[in-house]
Amino acid sequence: MKSHSSFPEKVLIIGSGIGGLSTAIILAKLGFDITVLEKNPKPGGLMRSYTRDGIECAVGVHYLGSLAQGQVLRKFFDYLGVTAAIPVTRMGQNGIIDRYIFDSSGNHPATFDLPPGMDAFEENLKQTFPAEQKKIAAIVDPIRKAAAQLHALDLLYSTGNDFSLLDQSRPLGEILDHLKCSPGLRSVLAVPASWIGVPLHDCPVYYHNMALASYVSSSWRLNRSGSDMADVLAARLKELGGEIITGAEVSQIHVRSRVVTGLQLTSGDRLTAAAVIGAVHPKIVLKMLPPQGAIRPSYRQRITGLEDTHGIFSVHARIDGDTHPEISHNIFKIETDRDGNVQDLRFYQIRKSEREGINLLSILTSGKNELWVPWENARSGRRGNDYLEAKERHALQLVREAEELFGSFKGLKILDAYTPLTIRDWVNSPGGSAYGVLRSSSQILATALLNRTSVKGLYLAGQNVMAPGIIGTIMGSFSTVKLILGADDFRKVIRL
Ligand SMILES: Cc1cc2nc3c(=O)[nH]c(=O)nc-3n(C[C@H](O)[C@H](O)[C@H](O)COP(=O)(O)OP(=O)(O)OC[C@H]3O[C@@H](n4cnc5c(N)ncnc54)[C@H](O)[C@@H]3O)c2cc1C
Structure with a gap:
């Protein structure tokens, strides 16, 4: 009962x-x-992946944050009674969860490694931007607090009302302007905001901090x-x-x-x-x-x-497993402007597949909705050959671009690509939005x-x-x- x-x-x-x-x-x-x-x-x-050539291609779960004992997702999975049945592998054993690779045009470091653990994160920032020690402390301190609140489940158990977060709704971009952060530091801090679909100038600082804290606390990949x-x-x-x-x-x-x-x-x-x-x-x-x-x-x-978040375009390709071994961290390739604002990004994973000797390359990037407008009135499976060709061309272009980082892919076969229209029809997400409503500072009350x-x-x-x-x-x-x-x-x- x-x-x-x-x-x-x-x-x-x-x-x-x-x-x-x-x-x-x-x-x-x-x-x-x-x-x-x-x-x-x-x-x-x-959550559901799909199979091509006997290989599972992920849609909405590429990695998970905060599954260590005492952390928020572990508490949730324990309560739901599913922890043991969802085997995972901890990322960052090599000291890296995400590697950010910046294009050469901006005024920023060539790479930045996001490590597991808040202390290591602060240390990496300080080593990369030695002239900005105080600013970094001022930025990381609230992220540390966000992690503590997240794992203590303050959002669910605090007795204050849900509006208590409003005082932390100031956009991160504005805070970085106020601190006079260099474009380089700004570009590194802009990545998580972009990744969760909110531009830096409109991304509430608590939202950025919670999202980043959830992954820096610990990151995991599904074994299955x-x-x-x-x-x-x-x-x-x-x-x-x-x-x-x-x-x-x-x-x-x-x-x-x-x-x-x-x-x-x-x-x-x-x-x-x-x-x-x-x-x-x-x-x-x-x-x-x-x-x-x-x-x-x-x-x-x-x-x-x-207003909703933008859509995502994604490519899955099989590649030779011996030539292109699994990479245990995620890789982001980031385009920024001279001020350090992210213009576009690519997310890459190279992982073992279900098939011996074959690895899976996954690429995610912005959906570029304008490319798919000609087919927006047709449903999945009924968009015709020109849509399939446009998808294939875009996918191939992204794979060729990835080769600039990983070298020429041996045994390459593009398995599948999906557009925001695919997501729109698959889960009924308006406009193919990846993350639903835009959690921006401008929309905080709505x-x-x-x-x-x-x-x-x-x-x-x-x-x-x-x-x-x-x-x-x-x-x-x-x-x-x-x-x-x-x-x-x-x-x-x-x-x-
Ligand atoms: C490309 C992509 C990559 C992502 N990667 C990650 C990641 O690595 N890690 C992470 O934590 N999060 C990731 N996310 C976000 C995460 O996947 C989503 O936030 C989460 O899965 C959303 O779950 P949901 O239940 O709200 O929505 P959904 O999963 O969209 O579920 C809604 C369900 O409702 C059904 N439905 C819709 N309309 C009707 C109807 N009229 N009648 C009956 N059923 C209906 C749909 O078919 C669907 O099954 C990613 C998202 C995307 C798009």
């Missing part, structure tokens, strides 16, 4: 990404009767695939009595007098429940609601007006408390609620459960 009596027992959750599945597991553990509806044939959303991670979470939910219905696209959320009554699938099937959680983008939830009367016009306006709607019994979960990434999204799931249970009961029944 559920442990919280005033909330309806039956809960329907839309979407089986990490947001939907983690919310489902938390509520199932508390005794709620959970059904997850997923439009795709398999659960997992962005993203699909395997999705299957582990799905199996865990079923073990707790929850149900996942795949191939079930939700088209409408039913509301009577601003109270949820259930939902309807595109098949026409109806399910009733007094509680629905949309673990999908808020704009998608909005489309499911009756056009008039269900929600306040101000709420509709706020959600419709939200993006606050996104899991609360004006409809009784309707909540949101997923990456849009608090922050993207596996950590941010699961944090959002706990935050939604806190909203459902009430802060006092949450503190009593959920011990992380």
Whole structure:
């Protein structure tokens, strides 16, 4: 029996990404009767990888932060009961998590290595920028505090309201201007902001610090695939009595007098429940609601007006494993302007594949939405040959560019490339946005408390609620459960 009596027992959750599945597991553990509806044939959303030539190609999980004992993601995985079933390898054994390689045009170092551990990070910064010791201390100190807050789960357990972070909402770019940081130091600090999809001049400092802290604290790679991670979470939910219905696209959320009554699938099937959680983008939830009367016009306006993060273009290619051995850290190639602002970046991983003697090269970069406009009105699989050719050309260009760093690739075969349109159709992300709503300083108020709607019994979960990434999204799931249970009961029944 559920442990919280005033909330309806039956809960329907839309979407089986990490947001939907983690919310489902938390509520199932508390005794709620959970059904997850997923439009795709398999659960997992962005977590799920896909197979080409017998090789697993990652989509939304390339590495994870903070899985060491006592750190935030480890606490989450332990609570969900999946730690042992998701084997991982710690990165940074060679002292490097990420290697930043800068183009030659800017006024910055040729490379910077992001090491594991806050002390090592500070030390590397100080060695690379010896004239800026005091500025570096002023920058790293808040990142250290962010790490402590993150692992102590202050965002979930603090008794202050969620607006307490507003005093840290100043853009990092503005702080670096104020400190008069050199373009070189600025370019190094600009990488994490760019990577999470927010430009430096509009990236709230707490958001940057939390994201960076989560990886510097410890970074990990999955030993098995993203699909395997999705299957582990799905199996865990079923073990707790929850149900996942795949191939079930939700088209409408039913509301009577601003109270949820259930939902309807595109098949026409109806399910009733007094509680629905949309673990999908808020704009998608909005489309499911009756056009008039269900929600306040101000709420509709706020959600419709939200700016989203950009999309991502990604290439997977197989290469000869002996000539191009696995690289245990990530590599970023970064283009900056003369002031140290990131213009564009490439992310590279070379990893062992499931096949003997073959390694997998993965490249991620900005989606360049303008390239794909001619096909934006067609769905995946129906965009025709010219789209496939444009994708292939872009992929090949990125691979050739990668050869400037790694040397000519022996045994090269491009396995697949995906565009923002692919992501848009795969998980229903507006415009193919990779990380959902833009968590910028300019949008700080509009993006606050996104899991609360004006409809009784309707909540949101997923990456849009608090922050993207596996950590941010699961944090959002706990935050939604806190909203459902009430802060006092949450503190009593959920011990992380
Ligand atoms: C290219 C890329 C690389 C990334 N790399 C990393 C990384 O290395 N590490 C990291 O921590 N994070 C990474 N992220 C971010 C991370 O993957 C996401 O933040 C997280 O997976 C989002 O989870 P979610 O549950 O909110 O959304 P999703 O995974 O998008 O789940 C939403 C689900 O809802 C379903 N759905 C949508 N509409 C409906 C409907 N009408 N009816 C039924 N179901 C519906 C979708 O099919 C989908 O399964 C990456 C993201 C991208 C795009």
